[in-house]
Amino acid sequence: MIAIDELPDGLIVADRFGLVLAVNRAACRLTGVRRERAVGADMSEIFPFRDHDGREWWKSLDPDAGLRTRTRVPERPLHLPGGQELHVAARLVREPERGGDVRRVTITLRDGGARTRLERSRADLVSTVAHELRSPLTSVKGFTATLLAKWSRFTDEQKRVMLETVNNDADRVTRLITELLDVSRIESGRLEVRRQVVDLPARARRIVEGRIAAGEPADRFVLGARHELPEMWLDQDKIDQILGNLVENAVRHGRGTVTIDIESVGWGVAVSVRDQGEGVPPELAPRVFRQFWRGNSRRRGGTGLGLFIVKGLVEAHGGTITVQRAPEGGAEFRFTVPTGTPDFA
Incomplete structure (x- = not known):
């Protein structure tokens, strides 16, 4: 049972007559049916899946019907009585494998909402x-x-x-x-992090100098590094991408002074990028790092992928990132990356 409980998708195993033999944890979570109640029960009673026309899925499956070469039932959207949609597929296990009688039916479940x-x-x-x-x-x-x-x-x-x-x-x-x-x-999950010693204040200074060279007034930016910072092993290109995106976001969508603070924290270094614009309402904060989030500002442009990518790059370093209201108003994006040495193995 431990092995099937590790599967991310729901799994139900039944015999040819519809008697439930096993159910994994994911199937219990998706259907709301406890394992103790499911095992030994009849499929049609405990998992009454129906199609969009109201037909009972297990009865239409009829493992003993059809060609004896049939081994798979394609995935299709089905509903439970409460209206929940799941994507359900099945495999008919025959003995012998070619043309034998159906011995077991393995049924996989996936969340229809997630799909x-x-x-x-x-x-x-x-x-x-x-x-x-x-x-x-x-x-x-x-x-x-x-x-x-x-x-x-x-x-x-x-x-x-x-x-x-x-x-x-x-x-x-x-x-x-x-x-x-x-x-x-x-x-x-194929994002590679090539670590080297990175001077975070120097990288932030380079980003600011680039904005000034592009025409932004120098007095719009304030850069501060608090305390002595530990040695940081990071991917320099990706750190530049993170800082560049956050500063670009503050310049384009915020107002007033853009402040970049870098400080040592217990397990790493934290970088805060603040502006003095309208900020992000607390109820919208969880959405900021999703793909295609653009907020309500008419000045927003681009693809809406930038902050999603920033979050992925920070997490690839083992760090975290949050957004909140800055002390002077506006938005404050704060990311923290851990200290440590690279793994050369």
Whole structure:
């Protein structure tokens, strides 16, 4: 029983007559039926799955019917009497394996709500990518076609402006593709952290200097490092990405001074990025790090993936990140990463 309890999906094992032989913990959680009540009971009574037309799933399954080569029943959405939707599939275990009688039926259950949310998330991703790619690609196509067709009609200055626009739009597409690759690596658990000694105040200073070079006033930023900081082994590129995204978020969606505080805490180093804008309402705080969250501000742009990626990068370092109201108003994003040495094994 311990082995099947470790499975993430629900599992029910029944004999050919519908007598329940085993149920794992996930199946009990998904159906609300206790194991003691399920084992030894009849499938139709204890797990009365029905399709959208109200037909009883187990009776329509009829293990003894159909071709003797039948071993699998495709997954389909079914409902329990309370209205809960589950995705249910089955495998017919025959002895002998080829053409024998059905001895057992193994039934797998998956949360229909989770599957629907996943499919909606994927649809949102496709829609977002299509929308974000259309604008820069249309611009690139338009300017390159115009230049190719009417090159001699434009002055050098006009050509330079159009080529700069094409270059900026190409950068925008590259950033989008990078974000999508990051999302894919985070969701699949394939995000690699290449650790080295990183000077966090120096990296934050570099991010601020880049914003100032891009035209932001120098007095908009305040950078402070409290106490002596321990040696930090981090992925420098990913730390730059985290800091850059949080500062960009504060500049674009906040107001007033952007403050970056770095301090030593009990188990690592904490970095806070604060602005003086409208902030994030407490009831919305749990949603901030989800994919496609953009809040209610009309000034928000981008794909809505940035903070999701930041959270994934922080957690890949073994850290945590939160958002709350800053003391001066506005939003305060605070992430903490642990101290320690890299594992070279």
